[in-house]
Amino acid sequence: MQVSVNVNGMAYQRDVEEHWTLLRFLRDSIGLTGTKEGCNAGECGACTVDLDGQTVNSCMVLAVEVDGRQIRTIEGEADHGELSVIQAAFARQHAVQCGFCTGGMIMSVRDLLRRTPRPTVEEIKEGIEGNFCRCTGYEQIIEAVLDASDQLDTVGKGELKYV
Amino acid sequence: MSDHLSTAQQPIVGAEHARVEGIAKITGDAIYTGDMLVPGMLHAKVKKSPHARARIVSIDTTKAAALPGVHAVLTGHDLDYRVGLYIVDKDILAKDSVRHFGEAVAAVAAESVDTAARAVELIEVEYEVLTPVLDPREAIKDDAPLVHPDMGDYQFVEAAFTPQPGTNVANLTRMRKGDLEAGFEEAEWIIEREYTNPSVQHVPMETHVAIVEWKVGDQVTIWTSAQSPFTVRNLFCAAMRLPHNQVRVVVPHVGGGFGGKAGIHLEPLLACLSKVAGGRPVRMQATREEEFSLLPCRSALTYRIKTGVRSDGRITAQHMTMLWDAGAYADYAVNVTRASSYSAGGPYDIPNAWVDAYTLYTNKPFGTAYRGFGHVEFFWGLERHMELIAEAIDMDPLEFRRLNLLRPGSTTLSGELITEHTGNPRKCLDAAAAAINYGRLTPDEEEHQARTGRRIGKGMATLHKAPAMPSFTASASVIKMNSDGSVVINMALMEIGQGCNTAIAQIAAERLRFPIEKVKVAVEKDTDKEPYDWQTVASKGLILSGNATILACDNLLENAYGVASQVLRTIPADLDHDGEKIFVKHRPEAFVTFAQLSIGYVFPNGNGIGGPLIGVGRYIASGLTNLDKETGQGLPALDWTYGAHGVIVDVDPETGEFEVLEIASAYDVGKVINPAIVRGQSLGGMIQGLGTALCEGYIYDEQGRLLNPSFTDNKIPTAKDIPNKITSMVIETPQLDGPYGGRGVGEHPMISVAPAIGNAIQNATGAELLHMPIRAEDVWRAMKDLEPIDNWITKTPIGSCRSEKLGAHLPLQDESLIPAPAEGELVSH
Numbered sequence: 002m003q004v005s006v007n008v009n010g011m012a013y014q015r016d017v018e019e020h021w022t023l024l025r026f027l028r029d030s031i032g033l034t035g036t037k038e039g040c041n042a043g044e045c046g047a048c049t050v051d052l053d054g055q056t057v058n059s060c061m062v063l064a065v066e067v068d069g070r071q072i073r074t075i076e077g078e079a080d081h082g083e084l085s086v087i088q089a090a091f092a093r094q095h096a097v098q099c100g101f102c103t104g105g106m107i108m109s110v111r112d113l114l115r116r117t118p119r120p121t122v123e124e125i126k127e128g129i130e131g132n133f134c135r136c137t138g139y140e141q142i143i144e145a146v147l148d149a150s151d152q153l154d155t156v157g158k159g160e161l162k163y164v
Numbered sequence: 165m166s167d168h169l170s171t172a173q174q175p176i177v178g179a180e181h182a183r184v185e186g187i188a189k190i191t192g193d194a195i196y197t198g199d200m201l202v203p204g205m206l207h208a209k210v211k212k213s214p215h216a217r218a219r220i221v222s223i224d225t226t227k228a229a230a231l232p233g234v235h236a237v238l239t240g241h242d243l244d245y246r247v248g249l250y251i252v253d254k255d256i257l258a259k260d261s262v263r264h265f266g267e268a269v270a271a272v273a274a275e276s277v278d279t280a281a282r283a284v285e286l287i288e289v290e291y292e293v294l295t296p297v298l299d300p301r302e303a304i305k306d307d308a309p310l311v312h313p314d315m316g317d318y319q320f321v322e323a324a325f326t327p328q329p330g331t332n333v334a335n336l337t338r339m340r341k342g343d344l345e346a347g348f349e350e351a352e353w354i355i356e357r358e359y360t361n362p363s364v365q366h367v368p369m370e371t372h373v374a375i376v377e378w379k380v381g382d383q384v385t386i387w388t389s390a391q392s393p394f395t396v397r398n399l400f401c402a403a404m405r406l407p408h409n410q411v412r413v414v415v416p417h418v419g420g421g422f423g424g425k426a427g428i429h430l431e432p433l434l435a436c437l438s439k440v441a442g443g444r445p446v447r448m449q450a451t452r453e454e455e456f457s458l459l460p461c462r463s464a465l466t467y468r469i470k471t472g473v474r475s476d477g478r479i480t481a482q483h484m485t486m487l488w489d490a491g492a493y494a495d496y497a498v499n500v501t502r503a504s505s506y507s508a509g510g511p512y513d514i515p516n517a518w519v520d521a522y523t524l525y526t527n528k529p530f531g532t533a534y535r536g537f538g539h540v541e542f543f544w545g546l547e548r549h550m551e552l553i554a555e556a557i558d559m560d561p562l563e564f565r566r567l568n569l570l571r572p573g574s575t576t577l578s579g580e581l582i583t584e585h586t587g588n589p590r591k592c593l594d595a596a597a598a599a600i601n602y603g604r605l606t607p608d609e610e611e612h613q614a615r616t617g618r619r620i621g622k623g624m625a626t627l628h629k630a631p632a633m634p635s636f637t638a639s640a641s642v643i644k645m646n647s648d649g650s651v652v653i654n655m656a657l658m659e660i661g662q663g664c665n666t667a668i669a670q671i672a673a674e675r676l677r678f679p680i681e682k683v684k685v686a687v688e689k690d691t692d693k694e695p696y697d698w699q700t701v702a703s704k705g706l707i708l709s710g711n712a713t714i715l716a717c718d719n720l721l722e723n724a725y726g727v728a729s730q731v732l733r734t735i736p737a738d739l740d741h742d743g744e745k746i747f748v749k750h751r752p753e754a755f756v757t758f759a760q761l762s763i764g765y766v767f768p769n770g771n772g773i774g775g776p777l778i779g780v781g782r783y784i785a786s787g788l789t790n791l792d793k794e795t796g797q798g799l800p801a802l803d804w805t806y807g808a809h810g811v812i813v814d815v816d817p818e819t820g821e822f823e824v825l826e827i828a829s830a831y832d833v834g835k836v837i838n839p840a841i842v843r844g845q846s847l848g849g850m851i852q853g854l855g856t857a858l859c860e861g862y863i864y865d866e867q868g869r870l871l872n873p874s875f876t877d878n879k880i881p882t883a884k885d886i887p888n889k890i891t892s893m894v895i896e897t898p899q900l901d902g903p904y905g906g907r908g909v910g911e912h913p914m915i916s917v918a919p920a921i922g923n924a925i926q927n928a929t930g931a932e933l934l935h936m937p938i939r940a941e942d943v944w945r946a947m948k949d950l951e952p953i954d955n956w957i958t959k960t961p962i963g964s965c966r967s968e969k970l971g972a973h974l975p976l977q978d979e980s981l982i983p984a985p986a987e988g989e990l991v992s993h
Contacts, residue, residue, distance in 0.1 A: 018278075034199035035192020037419070039369045040452040044875035047369055075192035088190045092182055095840040098848060099661030100189025101369040101419030107190065126883040133875070135367050135420050136661045138851030139883040140890060141844055161839040161846075162893040164595040164830060 004068045008033065009077030017064040023057075024048045026064035027074060035075040035104045039133065046132030049105035050074045056112040058131075075104030078111070087111055087149045094158070096145035098136030106132045110146050119150050169674065169904065177674040177904045180840045184666045185417070185659060185687055194417040197389040198373040198449050205375065206235055208437055208448035209280035211270040211287045212458060213262035216296035216527040216868025217309075220260055220269060220289065227286040228272055233279040236440035237287075239270045243436055245403040248495040249395065249427055251320040251327060251334060253312060254530075256403075256432045262291070263311055263492035264529050265869045266457025273437040273446045296527035296868040300466060300489040303332040303524045311492060311525035323790045325498050332525040334494035337505040339519035339577045339796030347481025347516030351472025355553045359469070359545025361918075361936045362861035363489070364462040365455065366534055367880050370419020372459050373449035376434035380443060384411045386431050391421040391658050392699035397691045399428040404435070413691045421660040422852070423533030426701045427496060429459060456529070456873030461862060463497050463531030464489035465538075467545035472516075477559050477567045479515075484508045486521040486542065491530035498523045500531065503632030504538035506578040506791065506800050510546045511589040511628040512565075513574040519796065527868050533701055535849065537632045539915045540856060544936045547625035547919030551926060561923065562597055562624055566590065569626070579797045584897075587832040587907075589806040591895045593626055599828030599891050600810035609812075618814040620825075621928025625920035626808045629912055630801030631702035635788035637802075639705075640695035641712035643672065643720050645777040649744065649758035650682040653716070656689050656697035657709040662910045663841035664705050670837055671710050671903050675717035678743045695780075703908030704802060706837070710903030712783040720779025724761050727774035731756045731765050803899050803907045807831035809850075809920040815928045820944030822928075824854065824921055828891035831912055834898050835905035842909060846892035849913025855881045857918035858937050 005014045008031060015030045024041070027033045027050070036059055039047030043061040050059045051073035078085050084092065087110050097103050106129060113120055113128030120128060125146045126139075134142065144158040169175040188194040225237045240259035246252045258269045270287050274280040297303045297311060308331075312318070316329035325335045348354065374388035384406065390396050393413040401408050418425065430448055438446045450459055465488055472481035486504060490497030501523040508519045534540070554564035569589050574582045597603075602622050605613070609620050631637075641655045653672055659665040665685040673680040686694070697709065725736040728746040732739070732754050740749045747755035756765065764774045791798040812826040827850055836842050859879045863871045872878045898905030922933045931946035945951070 040875055042452065042874065045369065079191050091190045092186045095183060095844050097183060097186050097189045098844060099369065099420040100194050100417065101196065103189050104192045129883045133369065133880060133882065135369055135852065135880065136848045137844060138847035139886050140847045143883065159890065159892065161836065161843040162891065164591060164893050164895050
C-alpha cells in the first residue's frame, strides 16, 4: 500500500505493508532511527512522535493510518544545527544518561510545553508519565523542563550536597 | 593516585561539565546497535520453550527450512559449544532438555523479521513435560531432581568456586571469621529471621540486540549492545575455539545495561546462524517479553540471619545463610554469591561470623549481574535485621547502627583491616539521618499526621560495596594527539549512561592541563582498536580506567617533553607546559606548541624528529588476593564505597497503603569528579531501588511459567512515582589509590533503599516486613501479624517468611554448618 507523509517538513512516498507500524515505517522505511522501540506495546513511550500536533506512541499506530498526515520526530527538533530550547535545557541539566528514552521524552515535553508553557512540577510529572526512563530517576529531566520553561530561578533545583 | 589538582587554572576535576556525548543523544543522532544496517543483513527469531522443565523428544524443522527466504535453521544438536565466564554451563540452544520457561530451543535466520517469525511458528517441538524444581529450598534437598546432571563435566574457575556435582549446588562460598560459638556464648540475645526477595528484571530501555557476521576464513565481526566488548570476544573465542585476532567486537552507543549486558548473550547464536547462512550478517533484537525470560534477570534470594547481641548493643556473633536462586544457569550467580559473601555483614564490625552461601540451580529464567551485584538483595535482609535487633533489645535503631559500624581498626568478614582512608560510613549515616530529622517529627509532619490520619515513619539503612572482580583486573588507556594539539582517548570502558566518558575526559584534561574541549573520548568501542579492559561492571571503571588514563597522560607528556627538550635545547626538567605549548620555565618566550610536536617536529631545514605523540597507560588492581576456599579469608576489595539512606513514609494505619515522601542519601565517593553525574547516579539508582522496593518482581505459576513478562504486569517507576523530596549528599574521604582520590558510586545508590523504606514503615506502624517488594497488602498483613501473602510462585511457599520453624528445617546439605540453637534462645517478638 502506498503512503504519502510529511515528516519533519519533508515529503515521503513509500510502499508499506499493511501490518507495519508507524515506528517501523519511520525507522526501516525512512531511516529515521532517533525514534526508538522499547516495548512495541504502547507502554514505555520511547517511540513517541508528534502526529498532526498530538503525541502518539508510534508503535501503536499503523503506517497506513498516517497517509496524508504530518509527523514530527526527534530529528526535527533541532533547527538547522541549533538545539531547541528544550534540547539545550536537557544538555544543561544533565537530563540524559543512556539516551535511549530521550527522543521520545523530548517529544512529550514539547507537547506539554505547547499546551502548558509554565507547568508545575506536578504537571511535568503527569506530562512525562508515559515515558519510562530507567537511568535518571526523572529528577534532572523535571529540572530540564523547568529550565526550558524559564522557571528554574523561581522553583529551584536540587544540588549535590557536600557534607 | 594524583591527589593534587592544578592550581594554575580552575580545576576541571570536580566541575559540572556537560556530558560529552550528550548532544548526540538529545538530537536522535546517536547510533545504537539496533539502528545499524549491515549490507545483506538477515533477521533472526528463536523458538522458545513454553515449559520450565521438559525433555525434548523431537524437533522438526523441515517446514521452516523450506519456507522461501529462510537462510538458516539451527537446533541445539547442531551446536557443540558451551558458553560461560565463571562456570561454563550453558548451551547456545537447549539440547535434549529445557531448563526454564522461555529458553531457546531452535533459531531461524531469514530475509525479514516477518519471515523469520513465520518460520519459527512452523518448527514443531515435542516435549515430555517434567515437574520443575522452582523453590531453592527444594532444590537443595538430596532427592531433588537435578537441573544439571552433567555438572561434573563443566569447566569453572577453580580458584574461586566449588560446584557440587550430583546436586543442584553450583557453588558454595564459606566465610569463617573469629569463633562463632564463643560469640554466641557471649550474647545475651539471639535474633534469627529469614528474608526473601524474588527475581527482578533490569529493564534497560534498549533490549539486547546484536548483528554478527561469520565470513569465510573464520573472520567474525560482532556489533552488539554490550557492556564489555573484550569479555564478549574472550568468551566467544573460548566457546568457538577461534583466535582473538579473527574476531572483532564493535559496540556503539548502549541504551542502558545495569549488569544485564555484562558477559555474553545473543552473539554466539547469531554467529552460528551467520555461518550457516554463508556469512550473511544476522541481526536479532530481543522483544521486551524475551528480555524477561530468554535473557537473564537478577537472582532471587532467601537470606537467613542469626545474630548474637549483648544488652549494650554490641554484636558478638552472626551466622548468615544465603540461598541464591540462580535459575537454570549459574554462570554469574556463582560470582554474585561469592561477592555477597565477603560483604554479607554490611559495614558493621562483627567479630565472629560465618557465612554459608549457596548458589542453587532451579528451573527458572537465570540470574546475572544486576546493579549492586547481590547487595540490593542481601541488604534487604541485613538492614531489616538490624532494625529488628534494635527493636528486640529496645535500643534506638540509629544508635544501634552507630555502635556497630566499621571504624579504623575493624576488620571485614574476609579479614581486611579498615583504616581512616577506607571511607567513612559514620558520616554517611549521620548525614542521611540529619537530612530527614531522624528520631522526631517536625511541626509540619505533626500537622500532616493530624490532617491526613496517616502515620509518618522514618527509617535508616546503611550500605557498602566493593567491586566484584578478579584480583588481577586490568584496564588500559591510550591517548593520541591530533595534529592540532587536541587528543583522542581510546579505552574499552563502555559508556552505558553512567557518564564514564565525561569523567575520563575531565580526568585527562585535568592531568594534561588542557581545556576539556581539546579532549575526546572515542564513543564506539572496537576490540581491534581499543586497548584491553576486562568489563564495564562493578563500579570499578573510575578507579581502573581513571588511573590508566592518568598514566597515559603522563606518558604522552613525557614523550612530548622529550622532543621539546631537543627543540628547545634544554633538559625536560627545565620545561613546563600549558594547554597550548611547552616552554622553558625560566624563559617562557622559548616555547614549542603541542600542535608543532603532535605528529613530529620539523626544523626549519626540513629535518623531522619525534613522530606522532601517543601516551599509553596500563593499570592493574594490585595487592588483592584469592579468598581461602574454607575460610573466605583474603583481600578481595579494590575499594569500599559506603553510603546510607534516610527515608520518610506515611502509612494509612487501616489499609497499609503507604507513600515514600522523602529520601536522603549520602555516599563517601572519595572525590567528586563531576557533581551533576554523581547526582545523576544517585537519583537514578535510588529510583531503581524504589522500583525494586515497591513493585518489581517475577511471578510464576506452579508450572514455572513466567506470568508477568511485560510493563503491564511488571511495573517500573514512572515520573509520578518519585518522592517529592530527594536529597543527594557526598562525603569525600580520598581513596589513596583512586584518581584524584575518587571511587565508584554507580551501583551503590540502588542498595538499601528497600530496607530503609521497610524500616520507616516499621517505625510508623510496627509492621515487621521480611519480604520485598513491599506492597500495601504486605504492610497490612504485617501490621495484623498475619502470615505474609505469597504470590511469587502461586500456592508455593516462596516469598513466605516463616522464621521460627525454619531453624530446624532449613534444608542445608551439611547440617553441621549450622550451630545448635543456644540455650534459652530468644526470638524477637
